[in-house]
Amino acid sequence: MKHKSDVFDIFQKYEKLISNKFGKPMKILRTDNGREYCNLEMKRYLEARDIEMVNTAPYTPQQNGKAERDNRTIIESARTMITAKKLPLSLWAEAVGTAVTMLNRVLATVGYQNDSMNYRLYNPQNNKIYISRDVIFNEKSQLRPEIGKEFEYILPTDENEDVAKPVEQQQEEECLEAQEESKNQLGNDRQLRDRTKIHRPIRFEIDFAEYNPPNTFQEAMNSAEVENWADAIQEELDAHEQNETWPIVPRKTDRKPIDSKWVFKIIRDTSGDVYRYKARLCARGFQQKQGLDYTETFSPVLRYDSLRVLLAMVTEQDLELTQFDMTDSSQQKQVKLSSQ
Template identity: 30%
Template sequence: MPRWSGFSERRNRTLLDMGHALETSAFTLNRVPSKSVQKTPHEMWTGRCPNMSFMKIWGCKAYVKHQMSTKIEPKSEKCTFVGYPKETKGYYFYNENKVFVARTGVFLEKEFLTNSGKGRNIELKEVQQQQDIEPEVEEICQVIEENPTDLETQPLRRSTRECHEPERYGFLVKTHGDVILVDQDEPKTYQEAVASPDSEKWLESMRSEMDSMSDNQVWTLVEPPEGIKPIGCKWVFKKKIGMDGNVQTYKGRLVAKGFRQIHGVDYDETFSPVVMFKSIRILLVVAAFHDYEIWQMDVKTAFLNGKLEEDVYMTQPEGFVTLENAGKVCKLQRSIYGLKQASRSWNLRFNEAIQEFGFNRNEDEPCVYKKFSGSIVSFLILYVDEILIIGNDIPTLQSIKTWLSSYFSMKDSGEAAYILGVKIYRDRSRRDTF
């Protein structure tokens, strides 16, 4: 445990202080020795001495060869080295707001060190100039060095700037010890929700969420197993805004604190595909050209449909703990929002179900499904819990909606008008969709 080891505590603090270079820092620290331990962490874990020959100076420039370049285009581009990938051999490079992996490159380490040295000289020169402009600072420092005890008699200088509560605290603003409720933001905690002017609406949304948990048999209450520390949970509140800018619904969602999960213990794979926006645009163009129908549906509590393969224990949600079950914990049977494997579990469940209905998954775009029957064409696009249904036969599309509603808890939004923050306007006389 870090709190029992000063060495581990210092290593953790070193990593946290390095910000964006955290993974590279951990990668490097695991391969360097220390005074207290003779072997490196990598050698203690794998039993082999680490190979350091491939390591480069973090942040240095490098020329990386283009994967696809023509005769008139440059053969390489200048990037910044930012780390080492875990899944494959190579390096992470940054260029033009993107990070990519390449096996090798020409690293300008000497140039990086030379420029770094010049930068330090310039910085020292600027500091010297600043000291020449303000000689009074030098005199004060000399007085302090000669009479260090005078520091105790110097009065503390306090700021006269007026302090204000930041807006990020939502609608709880303290004024002279009192609390004033200002309805301008979503509550951040359960206590803020029940104390807000919209407390009844938030409580209703939380009760609806708990009903969904019960209907889907998300968990069972059990005595806490010995040696198992359950993960926590919290309420997340959101006002859903419509196209007109007004509040449509008040949503209270129970979210597990998945950051407390341990890989290999209560979760394994986490990857889940998401449809690319360009694929949605392509199918909208196809639908406009052939005058297909474009319908939209939303899956209510989508993640609750995913089945868990691991044993995951969670504390009971705040505000819904009864006296007779106060000491029990929730053993999750299905995935819940916040779990690391939640999105993957839901995607696997939906993919299994929709293929039973006769849809085929696109090999290049795994969130796009198609179904052909003679001249009848149907497409289905899944983006997490939002679904677009596109086709040329209304009875067939209606049967798809009926089947989805019988299999999952769905919300029928009718003709598609708003998806992923984009409004959809359609002029069917001109066959335009934009």
């Protein structure tokens, strides 16, 4: 496949091949969100064939774990074969095909010529691919194009045995065209880089002292940033006073009041520099006892995403919004209404 735009045509052929070969239709196509799959043409074809498309979440390749793992295994196997035997990169497609065959047919009769049990043999002298049924491998042989060493593959010499013969003219021309195109893309003199010359990447380090905010009010008042924390505390108290968060009431002698805790936090910018000191006064509500400090509990049930959508619709359509809360306590009903 030369371009991603070829995916649709190739998929149609593949889908029909699978259906004819196994006598069962394809049911689900699982893909990532690539535009070569997620397009109108592919969608219409799948709907016509009653094939469901299942897409992974964006930037979540692990949902296609099997395909991703197989891709890595195949690529690493092909790269290992080419590196170990010092083969030219023009044989990359052949190496990938060999890796796929080996993975698919381990513990079975192995062949490389489509679904047959024939082998594909490469002759570097004439740059041609040959097909043979019987091959004896010489594991000690090694192709070294840079020094002109002859590539050795041993074929049966018995007259009754089949010997390697060139493929049909059409297949040979297609193979040579593919090799020529690969040469044009990779360059005739391009080789794998020397592994001994690969250096470890440069490590960029930064001197950064981690600063932990104080855990208590006393720690904030005794820290070197006491002025910053004091300003943050005053800002928090002013906000409570302005919003009338609580009313001041007489203390009851038979009740133990709920105490509070200061929570401190520092806010950093994109450069890692501190640009704000933040303080929050939090009541420690977990000290309350049911029946003594409270009788019922309430929690919000509205999703804020839904509220934002509703407010956006009101604004866009110039509607009026009315909100009301209803509480029922001790057989007394209280209703608050507000409108905008």
